[in-house]
Amino acid sequence: MNYRERLKEKKRVVIKIGSSSLTHPQTGRLNLRKLEVLVRELGDLRSQGKDVVLVSSGAIAVGAAALGFKEKPQESRQKQACAAVGQARLMMIYQKLFGEYNQMAGQILMTKNTMVNNANRKNAENTFNELLSMGVIPIVNENDSISTYELQSLEKFGDNDTLSAVVAALIGADLLILMSDIDGLFTDDPNTNPEAEFIDTVEQLDDKLLNMGKGSTGSKVGTGGMATKLTAARIATAAGTDMVIANGGDFHNIHRIVEGDKCGTLFVGKKQEEFYLIDYIEKLL
Numbered sequence: 056m057n058y059r060e061r062l063k064e065k066k067r068v069v070i071k072i073g074s075s076s077l078t079h080p081q082t083g084r085l086n087l088r089k090l091e092v093l094v095r096e097l098g099d100l101r102s103q104g105k106d107v108v109l110v111s112s113g114a115i116a117v118g119a120a121a122l123g124f125k126e127k128p129q130e131s132r133q134k135q136a137c138a139a140v141g142q143a144r145l146m147m148i149y150q151k152l153f154g155e156y157n158q159m160a161g162q163i164l165m166t167k168n169t170m171v172n173n174a175n176r177k178n179a180e181n182t183f184n185e186l187l188s189m190g191v192i193p194i195v196n197e198n199d200s201i202s203t204y205e206l207q208s209l210e211k212f213g214d215n216d217t218l219s220a221v222v223a224a225l226i227g228a229d230l231l232i233l234m235s236d237i238d239g240l241f242t243d244d245p246n247t248n249p250e251a252e253f254i255d256t257v258e259q260l261d262d263k264l265l266n267m268g269k270g271s272t273g274s275k276v277g278t279g280g281m282a283t284k285l286t287a288a289r290i291a292t293a294a295g296t297d298m299v300i301a302n303g304g305d306f307h308n309i310h311r312i313v314e315g316d317k318c319g320t321l322f323v324g325k326k327q328e329e330f331y332l333i334d335y336i337e338k339l340l
């Protein structure tokens with residue numbers, strides 16, 4: 056079966072953008088030219104009648120640059136302060152750019168608590184569906200300013216790869232696209248192993264494939280690495296969502312993927328009958 060063909064029929068798409076795809080590596084500041092392309096790509100998906108959700112990293116990186124940090128801070132409270140400044144800047148710029156294309160964006164900040172608490176999860180689901188029914192593009196990020204590992208319960212998703220898969224499963228998205236700083240999944244980290252080979256399509260996630268995903272060595276701002284992207288693939292595909300990991304160096308890849316072109320690594324969604332999102336979250340995270 057040509058799984059790429061069916062990507063053309065997708066109606067509800069979640070796109071996750073990593074920090075390294077949104078910022079200049081030298082300064083950590085937002086790459087405004089790339090943001091323009093991203094907003095045009097997502098706005099055009101909306102114009103095609105698709106529901107679009109953006110999960111955008113970058114709050115900590117943008118806040119750190121604005122506050123004069125030379126590197127992404129390691130101390131939790133400094134990261135939280137950077138996120139508070141950076142998230143506000145990110146949303147301001149997204150609102151302005153989407154407005155120029157006559158599109159409306161909204162903000163949804165989540166923690167793991169949003170998902171494991173039944174009332175919060177239902178509220179989040181209702182908000183997403185209401186915004187999408189109004190033609191709004193929800194922009195999602197982890198609420199880094201309040202959720203840290205140091206708090207009593209493990210409240211943080213920790214990475215937006217996993218968060219984007221949880222959002223896709225929550226709202227019944229039929230496609231999840233993770234834009235990263237690499238072309239897709241390789242048999243090993245190509246930044247450390249030049250023999251690593253690109254993988255075009257994954258029909259079944261087994262331990263051999265899961266062990267290929269290592270940490271992040273491609274950029275100074277990345278959090279998740281490939282390991283979290285494979286966790287995301289486990290959640291998304293079990294919920295029946297197709298997932299693609301593609302290179303965020305060129306945001307035009309978004310429409311190439313949606314038009315069924317060979318771009319990135321495709322993980323084929325196969326809904327597991329016994330799939331229950333909260334069990335997955337409790338077990339995997």
Ligand SMILES: Nc1ncnc2c1ncn2[C@@H]1O[C@H](COP(=O)(O)OP(=O)(O)O)[C@@H](O)[C@H]1O
Pocket residue numbers: 073074075076234235236237239240241242243244245246267268269270271272273274276277278279280281282
């Ligand atoms: N098997 C693998 N295939 C591809 N990339 C891998 C693999 N294992 C580890 N990586 C690393 O994961 C990085 C992408 O994750 P990350 O640094 O979090 O970037 P982003 O935040 O842009 O998604 C790649 O740059 C690469 O160094």
Ligand SMILES: N[C@@H](CCC(=O)OP(=O)(O)O)C(=O)O
Pocket residue numbers: 072073074075111112113114115116138196197199213214215216276277278279280
């Ligand atoms: N919530 C954090 C991003 C965490 C994250 O997953 O970052 P990345 O690996 O760049 O997608 C932030 O906005 O800085």
